[in-house]
Amino acid sequence: MTVHASTVRDLPDALHDEGLFFERLAGRRPAVFLDYDGVLTPIVDRPEDAVISKGMRTTVRALARRCPVCVVSGRDRQVVQELMGVDDLVVAGSHGFDIWSPSEGTIAHDAGSGYEAVISDATDELRAALGSIPGVVIEPKRASVAVHYRLVNPEDHGRIGAVVDTLLTERPEQLKVTPGKKVYELQPKIDWNKGRAVLYLLETLGLDTADVVPLYLGDDITDEDAFRALRGLGVGIIVGHAADPEVAGRATAADFVLDSTTEVEQFLSTLAR
Numbered sequence: 385m386t387v388h389a390s391t392v393r394d395l396p397d398a399l400h401d402e403g404l405f406f407e408r409l410a411g412r413r414p415a416v417f418l419d420y421d422g423v424l425t426p427i428v429d430r431p432e433d434a435v436i437s438k439g440m441r442t443t444v445r446a447l448a449r450r451c452p453v454c455v456v457s458g459r460d461r462q463v464v465q466e467l468m469g470v471d472d473l474v475v476a477g478s479h480g481f482d483i484w485s486p487s488e489g490t491i492a493h494d495a496g497s498g499y500e501a502v503i504s505d506a507t508d509e510l511r512a513a514l515g516s517i518p519g520v521v522i523e524p525k526r527a528s529v530a531v532h533y534r535l536v537n538p539e540d541h542g543r544i545g546a547v548v549d550t551l552l553t554e555r556p557e558q559l560k561v562t563p564g565k566k567v568y569e570l571q572p573k574i575d576w577n578k579g580r581a582v583l584y585l586l587e588t589l590g591l592d593t594a595d596v597v598p599l600y601l602g603d604d605i606t607d608e609d610a611f612r613a614l615r616g617l618g619v620g621i622i623v624g625h626a627a628d629p630e631v632a633g634r635a636t637a638a639d640f641v642l643d644s645t646t647e648v649e650q651f652l653s654t655l656a657r
């Protein structure tokens with residue numbers, strides 16, 4: 385296997401280097417997998433404010449008429465559907481634990497079941513330990529619980545990390561943490577991630593065929609699993625501003641970059657043509 389050591393700033397731009405991108409498609413039809421936060425909406429201070437813009441919603445719908453489109457998010461599936469204001473797209477919430485398609489409804493998938501009690505206990509403990517810190521947002525989900533600290537005074541960041549560490553130490557066999565952009569995501573400790581989710585979706589939706597090129601657009605650390613899963617199979621596109629120090633030097637398994645959600649919208653419009 386080839387070791388790819390690209391950083392975000394080294395990648396071609398999927399929009400400006402369009403020729404390079406369409407070369408990769410080689411006439412095959414794309415199946416487009418989209419992360420939600422940071423891809424279809426800019427990152428906002430409060431996750432509940434990440435409502436999709438009218439323009440982006442129209443673009444995603446137009447694309448969905450041309451090719452398969454699936455939104456894959458770490459959020460609860462119903463929350464994503466509400467924020468997007470659509471019910472005619474395939475949406476996979478909770479990192480792919482909870483999949484819903486307009487033609488088939490809920491697609492059963494039991495990888496995350498049996499962990500509800502652990503997640504709900506962890507949520508209670510996090511609330512008790514961190515609830516008094518101004519700015520902390522604890523978001524319980526179907527198969528995980530997220531601790532957002534973007535609005536927290538930096539002085540308190542260490543305290544939050546320590547509480548998360550303690551919680552994990554107490555449940556070494558049951559929980560793991562995935563760090564993200566000013567968020568800790570506590571998930572059941574099972575071998576599942578967005579990469580596994582995308583491969584599962586390709587199979588479940590009948591898209592694992594030679595004439596389909598899966599594209600995956602994501603912006604965060606958890607999306608790297610999807611980029612890696614699509615190596616040699618599809619195309620990974622990381623969304624992030626190459627001048628942003630949080631992004632530029634990051635090692636990535638993606639093939640292309642898009643600078644912003646604005647570029648994502650333009651790129652998706654290009655695909656929808």
Ligand SMILES: [Mg+2]
Nearest residue numbers: 419421422604
């Ligand atoms: Mg994201």
